[in-house]
Amino acid sequence: MSVLVVGVSHKTAPVSLLEALSLDEEGVSKLVHDVADSEHVLEATALTTCNRVEIYADVDRFHGSVETVSRMLCERTGQDPEEVVPHLYVHYDDRAVSHLFNVASGLDSMVVGEGQILGQARDALRIGQEVGTIGPALNLLFQQALRVGKRAHAETDIDRAAPSLVTAALDRAVEHVGPVSGKRVVVVGAGAMASLAVATVSRLGAVDVAIANRTDAHAARLAEQYDGRVAALSSLQAEIGAADVLISCTGAAGVVLPLSQVAAARSHATDPLAILDLALPHDVDPAVGELPGIELVGLARLAEELHDGETGSDIAAVKDIVAEEISAFLAARRSASVTPTVVALRTMATGVVEAELERLLLRVPELDPQARAEVEMAIRRVADKLLHQPTVRVKELANETGAVSYAAALAELFALDSEAVAAVTRAEGAR
Secondary structure, eight states: OEEEEEEEETTTSOHHHHHHTOOOHHHHHHHHHHHHTSTTEEEEEEEEETTEEEEEEEESOHHHHHHHHHHHHHHHHTSOHHHHGGGOEEEETHHHHHHHHHHHTTTTSSSTTOSHHHHHHHHHHHHHHHHTOOOHHHHHHHHHHHHHHHHHHHHSOHHHHOOOHHHHHHHHHHHHHOOSTTOEEEEEOOSHHHHHHHHHHHHTTOSEEEEEOSSHHHHHHHHHHTTOEEOOGGGHHHHHHHOSEEEEOOOOSSOSBOHHHHHHHTTTOOSOEEEEEOOSSOSBOGGGGGSTTEEEEEHHHHHHHOOTTOOOHHHHHHHHHHHHHHHHHHHHHHHHHHHHHHHHHHHHHHHHHHHHHHHHHHHOTTOOHHHHHHHHHHHHHHHHHHHHHHHHHHHHHHTSOSSOOHHHHHHHHTTOOHHHHHHHHHHHHTO
């Protein structure tokens, strides 16, 4: 079987399309279920972040599955397929593996090297496991991708260059309001992105960090962890009026901070305010950026300003690690793909040997035990020697590029039972 990836990201689609595809965890689970239930798809999960939505599937046919998955993504945008399809990208088989490894290592992120993607890839694996749509193929692929990402961060200083999207956005805020140290910060939300935002501004020396969230208990837990304070949503307007930096990342379905509320909050303010809208879909009315004294930094702006094509020793080192891991994974996968055929061939040979020995003993029943043992050993040795070179070579040839399926050729030459090969494949996958 082969891995298929169909998705959109900040590299191929405008933020408006990413917003249209934005799903909560329940929506992601439903999408994964729908994909897994479709024809030609054996396993499925989804990797969703603020700047990408990708479906990963183990499929038995390319064309039918890519059409189905693409259609499902188009339907969820509510837009005409003609407006969506040009922004979709498709990776298949080896290229799908390469893509996921690059994503997990941070090389494909809006901020190259950011570490959040590891948690998001882990969420994709977890969601697939929880809804029961991930099997041995995708489980192995994602586990390996997570290992590659961890290795990239452990063996290089890529984190130091670009720790997160929050840090990149704060760099833009500093240009407007000055260093975060000593500033008053309001964070709206209490999820993973909000936690990272609170941790980052606290580390940078913000003098007052207020956390507002729909669920006070979640805000309180985050505030306690970083010595912040809880701000009620009902008092958000007053908080905005006194803030230097506002970071909003709620994951709500609509606008959380409308123009009227922000305008009223800043009507008597004299100090500048930087608003970082890191939500998808956006939390802040884009018109807020036109208000005097306010600098609005959203994902669309970050996508325009950040460049993935940076060079540097750390990025080059991560690319080397990823290339090495891709090569090793694909080689292991190709070798494993011929194992069922080799096992089926040796099983067939064992059956032939057993049948011939039984026939011999019926024809020569007077053969003494020692001679019988010698004959049996000789026959088995001959069979092993005859099979040794073909089985070694088929594993070696499996790692060579090209369209020839040496496993299929071996099965054809020895007239192996296709069901026997399939049974070994199922047994290997169940481990």
